Amino acid sequence: MMSSLPRSTVKMLLNILAACIATNIQAGAQTMFIPGQTYFGANNYIEYTAGNVPIIITAPHGGDMSPSEIPTRNCPQCVTTADAATQELVRTMGGSFQRIFGCSPHIIINRLHRRKLDANREIVEAAQGNPQAERAWNEFHLFIDSAKQAVIRSFGRGLYLDMHGHGHSIQRLELGYLLRDNELNLPDDTLNTVRYVGFSSIRSLVGTNTQGMRHAQLLRGDGALGTLLGQRGYPSVPSKQDPFPRIGDDYFDGGYNTARHSSYRGGTIDGLQIECNFVGVRDSPAAIRRFADSLAVAVQEFLRLHYAFPLPNACLATSVVENYTNTSSVDKELTIFPQPSANEIHLRIPPEWETGFVVSVFDMLGNVVVHRVQEFSNFSQDYILATDALPSGVYAVRLQQRFRQAGAQYIGSKTLRAMMIIAH
Numbered sequence: 001m002m003s004s005l006p007r008s009t010v011k012m013l014l015n016i017l018a019a020c021i022a023t024n025i026q027a028g029a030q031t032m033f034i035p036g037q038t039y040f041g042a043n044n045y046i047e048y049t050a051g052n053v054p055i056i057i058t059a060p061h062g063g064d065m066s067p068s069e070i071p072t073r074n075c076p077q078c079v080t081t082a083d084a085a086t087q088e089l090v091r092t093m094g095g096s097f098q099r100i101f102g103c104s105p106h107i108i109i110n111r112l113h114r115r116k117l118d119a120n121r122e123i124v125e126a127a128q129g130n131p132q133a134e135r136a137w138n139e140f141h142l143f144i145d146s147a148k149q150a151v152i153r154s155f156g157r158g159l160y161l162d163m164h165g166h167g168h169s170i171q172r173l174e175l176g177y178l179l180r181d182n183e184l185n186l187p188d189d190t191l192n193t194v195r196y197v198g199f200s201s202i203r204s205l206v207g208t209n210t211q212g213m214r215h216a217q218l219l220r221g222d223g224a225l226g227t228l229l230g231q232r233g234y235p236s237v238p239s240k241q242d243p244f245p246r247i248g249d250d251y252f253d254g255g256y257n258t259a260r261h262s263s264y265r266g267g268t269i270d271g272l273q274i275e276c277n278f279v280g281v282r283d284s285p286a287a288i289r290r291f292a293d294s295l296a297v298a299v300q301e302f303l304r305l306h307y308a309f310p311l312p313n314a315c316l317a318t319s320v321v322e323n324y325t326n327t328s329s330v331d332k333e334l335t336i337f338p339q340p341s342a343n344e345i346h347l348r349i350p351p352e353w354e355t356g357f358v359v360s361v362f363d364m365l366g367n368v369v370v371h372r373v374q375e376f377s378n379f380s381q382d383y384i385l386a387t388d389a390l391p392s393g394v395y396a397v398r399l400q401q402r403f404r405q406a407g408a409q410y411i412g413s414k415t416l417r418a419m420m421i422i423a424h
């Protein structure tokens with residue numbers, strides 16, 4: 001006897017299949033997802049901006065579209081209140097991360113109001129059986145899956161941030177790693193056991209991190225994301241400053257997206273839910289901008305402290321920390337052409353530099369976005385620098401001669417500077 005699937009399950013599978021076919025048309029041409037460019041699902045309900053850093057950001061509850069073709073969600077447990085200003089926050093974060101990293105994060109936004117689709121629930125509660133809502137739900141997750149695949153291909157591992165806004169009275173960021181408030185109240189030694197690491201959305205990072213930190217340290221020690229945010233003026237729980245929510249405090253520990261897309265379910269993309277308080281974070285465009293910048297800096301520091309990425313990549317070169325303020329002087333001995341350039345640019349190096357040099361490129365904030373060491377140069381050709389990963393803008397280029405040998409002695413090296421304009 002064959003058992004038949006319930007009708008709702010069949011319908012769900014058919015919807016997933018339809019969405020997979022639709023997405024495979026795009027996924028089949030992976031190069032269509034060009035970093036920095038934006039793609040839309042059906043009716044523009046879901047928006048994906050492709051990236052080239054190992055960071056994925058989502059806004060499931062910040063939508064404001066209320067099309068009449070999708071009825072208002074209606075179930076006893078259905079929450080229909082949107083997370084105010086989180087769409088604006090995530091868009092602003094895109095700009096902040098690009099400035100800080102020199103490259104783009106992956107961003108997926110649900111533009112439908114939560115009345116129509118809850119993009120942080122399983123499909124039944126999320127879409128209430130409406131085909132258009134179900135399609136948007138599938139697109140939302142398929143775009144995240146595409147972003148995860150791109151991150152894995154380029155970097156091997158990465159970090160996923162699911163952005164929300166809470167209305168709780170304590171004004172602090174609630175970082176959700178899928179550990180409940182009573183679990184975060186446990187001693188470090190208990191949180192470090194296999195059992196609790198198994199519940200965590202940063203499971204992969206606990207298994208492999210550059211300083212061999214244990215689970216509790218990564219949640220609330222020096223160098224935890226909450227601690228770094230607290231140091232920048234954004235109180236966070238858990239963190240070194242505020243290690244766990246008191247029993248009875250309102251606290252969100254992470255939802256469907258965090259469970260589905262983080263290393264909790266395996267893989268090498270760690271994740272967390274960031275529930276943002278309103279005051280000083282989302283209550284004005286200036287507050288949003290300042291918070292987005294601070295979060296980008298904190299995430300960059302978090303990656304630099306804990307993640308070793310297997311491949312060198314121009315988009316992570318900013319983790320080479322260097323303060324460089326003198327970006328203004330220009331040396332005539334160094335010719336850079338053509339200007340502006342898109343994908344590659346020529347550096348004409350003085351012939352006496354055949355012993356090699358170090359080329360560094362800085363963005364206007366002084367971040368190192370390219371750092372290369374060239375051994376012995378062949379001066380029959382210019383040095384060609386690939387610039388396809390750099391966003392359009394003005395950059396400072398610095399060349400440091402490695403050394404010059406006179407007899408058996410190395411003598412002082414020289415530095416040249418010039419400006420470079422990239423326009424894609």
Ligand SMILES: [Zn+2]
Nearest residue numbers: 061083164165
């Ligand atoms: Zn939310």
